[in-house]
Amino acid sequence: MRNALGLDRPPHVRYFEWLGGVFQGDLGRSWITNRPVSATILERLPRTIELCLAGFLFSVAIGLPLGIVAALKRKTKTDYTAMGIALFGVSIPNFWLGIMLIFIFGVWLGWGPATGGYGGPEYLILPALVLGTALSGTTSRLTRSAMLDVLSQDYIRAARAKGLRERTVVYTHALKNAAIPIATLLFMRLPWIFGGAIVIEMVFDWPGMGLAMINAIHTSDFLVIQGIALMFVVLVIIANMLADISYAYLNPRIRYGMRR
Amino acid sequence: MSVVEKGRKVGLSISGYFRKLARSPAWTYLKRDERAWIGFALVILVVGTAIFADFIAPYGINDRLIEEAPFARPPGGAFILGTDSQGRDVFSRVIQGTRIALEIGLLLVALEAVIGVPLGLMAGYYGGKVDELVMRAVDVALSFPGLVLAAAFIGFFGSGLNNLIIALSLTGWAAFARITRAQALTIKEQPYVESARAIGEKDRTIISKYILPNGISPLIVIATMTLPAAILLASALNFMGLGVQEPTPAWGAMLTGARSEVLDGIWWTALFPGVAIIITVLGFNFLGDALRDALDPRLREYKYV
Amino acid sequence: MSEPILRIRGLKTYFFMERGTVKAVDGVDLDVGKKQILGLVGETGCGKSVTAHSVLKLVPYGGTIVAGKILFEGRDLLKLSNEEMRKVRGTEISMIFQDPETSLDPVFTLGYQIGEPIELHQVIEQHLISPKEVPKKVLEALQTVGIPDPKARVDSYPHQLSGGMKQRGMIAMMITGTPKLLVADEPTTALDVTIQAQILDLMRKLRQKLGTSIFLITHDLAVVAEMCDRVAVMYAGQLIEETDIIPLFEQPLHPYTQVLINAIPKPGAKRGKLATIPPLIPNLMRLPRGCRFHPRCPKATDKCKRVKPQMIEAERGHLVRCHLYS
Numbered sequence: 059m060r061n062a063l064g065l066d067r068p069p070h071v072r073y074f075e076w077l078g079g080v081f082q083g084d085l086g087r088s089w090i091t092n093r094p095v096s097a098t099i100l101e102r103l104p105r106t107i108e109l110c111l112a113g114f115l116f117s118v119a120i121g122l123p124l125g126i127v128a129a130l131k132r133k134t135k136t137d138y139t140a141m142g143i144a145l146f147g148v149s150i151p152n153f154w155l156g157i158m159l160i161f162i163f164g165v166w167l168g169w170g171p172a173t174g175g176y177g178g179p180e181y182l183i184l185p186a187l188v189l190g191t192a193l194s195g196t197t198s199r200l201t202r203s204a205m206l207d208v209l210s211q212d213y214i215r216a217a218r219a220k221g222l223r224e225r226t227v228v229y230t231h232a233l234k235n236a237a238i239p240i241a242t243l244l245f246m247r248l249p250w251i252f253g254g255a256i257v258i259e260m261v262f263d264w265p266g267m268g269l270a271m272i273n274a275i276h277t278s279d280f281l282v283i284q285g286i287a288l289m290f291v292v293l294v295i296i297a298n299m300l301a302d303i304s305y306a307y308l309n310p311r312i313r314y315g316m317r318r
Numbered sequence: 319m320s321v322v323e324k325g326r327k328v329g330l331s332i333s334g335y336f337r338k339l340a341r342s343p344a345w346t347y348l349k350r351d352e353r354a355w356i357g358f359a360l361v362i363l364v365v366g367t368a369i370f371a372d373f374i375a376p377y378g379i380n381d382r383l384i385e386e387a388p389f390a391r392p393p394g395g396a397f398i399l400g401t402d403s404q405g406r407d408v409f410s411r412v413i414q415g416t417r418i419a420l421e422i423g424l425l426l427v428a429l430e431a432v433i434g435v436p437l438g439l440m441a442g443y444y445g446g447k448v449d450e451l452v453m454r455a456v457d458v459a460l461s462f463p464g465l466v467l468a469a470a471f472i473g474f475f476g477s478g479l480n481n482l483i484i485a486l487s488l489t490g491w492a493a494f495a496r497i498t499r500a501q502a503l504t505i506k507e508q509p510y511v512e513s514a515r516a517i518g519e520k521d522r523t524i525i526s527k528y529i530l531p532n533g534i535s536p537l538i539v540i541a542t543m544t545l546p547a548a549i550l551l552a553s554a555l556n557f558m559g560l561g562v563q564e565p566t567p568a569w570g571a572m573l574t575g576a577r578s579e580v581l582d583g584i585w586w587t588a589l590f591p592g593v594a595i596i597i598t599v600l601g602f603n604f605l606g607d608a609l610r611d612a613l614d615p616r617l618r619e620y621k622y623v
Numbered sequence: 624m625s626e627p628i629l630r631i632r633g634l635k636t637y638f639f640m641e642r643g644t645v646k647a648v649d650g651v652d653l654d655v656g657k658k659q660i661l662g663l664v665g666e667t668g669c670g671k672s673v674t675a676h677s678v679l680k681l682v683p684y685g686g687t688i689v690a691g692k693i694l695f696e697g698r699d700l701l702k703l704s705n706e707e708m709r710k711v712r713g714t715e716i717s718m719i720f721q722d723p724e725t726s727l728d729p730v731f732t733l734g735y736q737i738g739e740p741i742e743l744h745q746v747i748e749q750h751l752i753s754p755k756e757v758p759k760k761v762l763e764a765l766q767t768v769g770i771p772d773p774k775a776r777v778d779s780y781p782h783q784l785s786g787g788m789k790q791r792g793m794i795a796m797m798i799t800g801t802p803k804l805l806v807a808d809e810p811t812t813a814l815d816v817t818i819q820a821q822i823l824d825l826m827r828k829l830r831q832k833l834g835t836s837i838f839l840i841t842h843d844l845a846v847v848a849e850m851c852d853r854v855a856v857m858y859a860g861q862l863i864e865e866t867d868i869i870p871l872f873e874q875p876l877h878p879y880t881q882v883l884i885n886a887i888p889k890p891g892a893k894r895g896k897l898a899t900i901p902p903l904i905p906n907l908m909r910l911p912r913g914c915r916f917h918p919r920c921p922k923a924t925d926k927c928k929r930v931k932p933q934m935i936e937a938e939r940g941h942l943v944r945c946h947l948y949s
Contacts (some may be wrong), residue, residue, distance in 0.1 A: 221713030
C-alpha cells in the first residue's frame with residue numbers, strides 16, 4: 059500500500075513528480091476514492107464557475123446602481139443610506155446569511171430546496187445571491203468613488219456646457235469613463251468570489267470545487283487539495299488577464315495607441 | 319545647527335503622535351462624524367463584553383443545562399437566547415465567543431503588521447531591487463483569495479488557532495506593506511529626513527525615528543479596517559471546521575452545526591452568533607471608515623475587503 | 624452702444640464649506656455688449672472663473688448662486704428652470720475652457736463629441752436639420768476652427784491630437800449652435816505662446832464671422848490688450864475697476880490696477896526691479912473690513928480701513944471702487 063502511493067519516497071521528490079505530471083495533465087489520484095484528481099476537477103469546475111458568475115452578476119446588479127445613485131446624490135441622505143447598506147453588506151458573514159436565507163425561504167416559507175444541492179435555477183439563486191451580496195458592498199463603494207472622480211472632471215463640465223441632457227452626461231459620458239476603473243477593479247476582485255464560493259458551496263451543499271476541497275482537507279486527501287488549489291491559481295490568473303483585457307478594451311489610449 | 323534641531327522636532331515618539339493628533343483638524347472632523355460615534359459605541363460594547371465576559375455569562379460554556387430531550391430549547395425563561403443541541407446556553411457561549419473573536423483578530427492584525435510594515439519600510443526606503451521584489455510579492459498576495467490559500471495551508475499543516483492565524487497572514491500582510499511603502503516613499507523626501515541623513519544618522523535610526531512615527535496615521539486606519547475583515551475570514555474558516563474546534567465557543571464554529579439545525583426549525587443557534595459577528599465587524603468598519611476619512615482621504619482606494 | 628446682450632446685476636455666488644462661507648462672487652455688476660469682447664481680469668482665486676461659470680449656471684459642486692440677476696437678452700437666466708437653462712447652453716450661450724487636455728472626453732472621438740450638441744439641439748429639439756446632415760455639420764465646425772485635415776480628425780480620439788488641435792476641437796464643439804455669447808475661461812493659459820496667438824486669432828475671427836460676443840476671463844494683461852474692447856478688474860469677489868481698453872492701460876485709476884499695469888515688463892525701460900505687490904492673497908472667508916484691498920494697498924488711508932468704498936463713475940465710462948476718487 060505505502061509503495062503504491064509512493065509514500066516511501068521523500069516529500070520533495072514526490073512534489074516534483076507531481077509537478078512533472080501536472081504538465082501532462084495528470085494531477086494524481088485521490089488516495090480515498092482512487093479517482094483521478096483531474097476528473098474530479100473537470101466535473102466540478104463548471105459548477106463553481108457557474109456559481110461564481112451568477113454571484114458576480116448579482117454583485118454588479120446590486121452594487122452598480124447603488125454606487126451610481128450614491129455618487130449622484132453625494133453627501134445627501136440617499137448617499138449615506140446607500141453607503142450604509144454597502145457597509146452592512148461587507149459586514150455580514152456570507153455563510154451566516156446563507157443559513158438564515160435557507161431558514162427563511164427553505165424551511166419557514168417552504169419556497170425552495172432547503173437542503174441545497176445542485177440542479178436547476180432554484181438551487182442556484184440563493185447561493186448566488188449570498189455570494190453577490192458580500193461583493194456588492196465593495197462594488198458599490200468603488201463605483202461611487204470612480205463616478206465621483208469622473209463627475210468632477212472638466213469634460214463633464216464641458217458636456218454640460220454643450221447643453222446635453224443630464225442623463226446623457228451621467229450615463230453616456232460619466233459612466234463610460236468610470237467603467238474603465240470599475241471593470242478593472244471588479245475583475246481584479248473576482249478571485250475574492252472564488253474564496254467566498256468555498257464557504258457558500260459548503261453552506262448550500264453545492265458540489266463544486268470548494269466543497270471538494272473542504273472534504274479533501276478533512277480527509278487529508280493532499281493530492282486533491284493540491285490540484286484544486288492549483289486550479290484556483292489558474293482562475294486567479296485568468297481573472298487578472300480579464301482585468302487587463304477590459305482595461306485595454308475600454309480605454310481608447312490603449313486600444314488605438316498614440317498616433318502622434 | 320538649526321536644521322538639525324528642526325529635524326529633531328519632527329522625529330517624534332508614538333505617544334507624541336497621539337498628543338499631536340488630539341490637537342489636529344482630523345480630530346475635530348472625527349468628532350463630528352456620526353459613523354465614528356456609532357463605530358466607537360459598538361467597539362466599546364464589544365471590547366467591554368470581551369473583558370467582562372466571565373461576569374456577563376450566566377453559565378459555563380460547556381455546562382449541559384438541559385437534562386432531557388429536546389436539548390435545544392428556544393429563547394425564553396432562564397435561557398434568553400435559548401440552548402443548543404447539547405443543552406448548552408447560547409447566550410453564555412456567544413458572550414465568551416467575543417473574547418475569541420477579538421483575540422484572533424488582534425493577533426492576526428499584529429502578525430500582518432509585523433510582517434508587512436518592515437517589508438514596506440524597506441521597499442520604500444531603499445527602493446530598487448528590494449522594492450521590486452517586495453512589491454511583486456504584494457501583488458501576488460493581494461490578487462490571491464486569502465480564504466483559498468488559507469484553506470490549502472490548513473489542509474497541509476492542520477487546523478487550530480495558530481495555523482489559522484498563520485494561514486490568514488499569508489496574504490493579509492500585503493495591505494500593510496503597500497501602505498507603509500507609500501508612506502516611506504513620501505516621507506523620505508521630506509527635508510527633515512534629508513537633514514537627518516546629512517548629519518549622518520544611521521538608516522535604522524532614520525526609519526524608526528522619523529519615517530515610522532510620521533507615517534503612522536494610515537497604518538492605524540489600515541489596522542482598524544483590517545481587523546473586521548480578519549474576524550470575518552477567521553469566522554469563515556472556523557465555520558468550515560478549519561480553525562478553532564468545538565467545544566471552543568468561536569462564533570464561526572458555533573454556526574457549523576447550526577447549518578443542519580435550521581432544517582429542524584432550530585433558528586436561534588444560527589441567528590445569535592451571526593448577529594454577534596455583524597455587531598463586531600460593523601463597529602470596526604464604521605470606525606475604520608470614519609478614521610480613514612478624517613486622517614487621510616487619499617486612502618480610500620485601499621479598501622481591504 | 625446698443626442694448627447689451629448680457630447684464631449681470633448684484634451677482635453673489637457663495638461656497639458653503641465646513642469651515643465657513645467663501646464669498647467667491649460678492650455683488651458683481653457687468654454688461655457685455657453685442658459683438659463686444661469684455662475682459663475680466665484678476666489674480667488666481669479672485670472669483671473671476673466662478674463669475675464665468677455662474678453665467679451658465681454651472682457653478683462647481685458646493686457653490687450656490689445666492690442673489691442677483693443674469694439678464695441675457697432681457698431674460699433672467701436665474702429664473703429659468705434647469706431644463707430651460709440646459710437648452711440655452713450650447714445654443715445661445717457657450718463656454719470654452721482652460722485646459723484642452725482635460726476638457727475633451729477621452730473615450731469618445733472628436734467627431735462624436737462635436738456631433739452630440741448638433742444632434743440634440745438642431746435635430747431633436749429644433750428640427751432644423753435631418754440626422755443625415757450631422758456629419759456635414761461636424762466637418763463644417765472643424766473647418767470653421769481651422770483644424771488641418773478635418774476629415775481625418777473626425778475619428779480621432781483626444782489623445783491622438785496635439786494641444787492646439789484639442790483646443791480648436793473644443794471650440795468647434797462649443798460653437799456648433801452659433802452662440803450669441805461665448806464665455807471663455809482662460810482659453811489660452813494652458814497653451815504654448817505660438818498656439819496662444821492662433822487661438823486668440825481664431826476667437827477674433829469667430830466674432831467677425833458669427834457675430835458672437837465674448838466674455839473673456841484671464842489673468843494675462845497681454846491677452847486683454849490684444850483682445851478686449853472693455854475690461855473689468857476683479858479683486859476678492861468684487862469688481863474694482865471697469866473701463867475701456869485704452870484708459871485701462873494709459874490711465875488706470877485703482878491702485879491695484881496701477882500695480883498690475885506697472886508689473887508688465889516694458890521693452891526699453893530701465894533695468895531694475897519689477898513692480899510687485901505684497902504677496903497677501905486675500906482669504907475669501909475672512910475678508911478685511913473697509914476696502915478689501917487696503918492691507919496690500921500702497922495708498923491706503925485710515926478711511927480705507929473703516930469704510931467700504933462704492934463703485935463710482937470717476938470719469939465718463941470709467942468706473943472705480945476707491946476712496947481716492949470720491
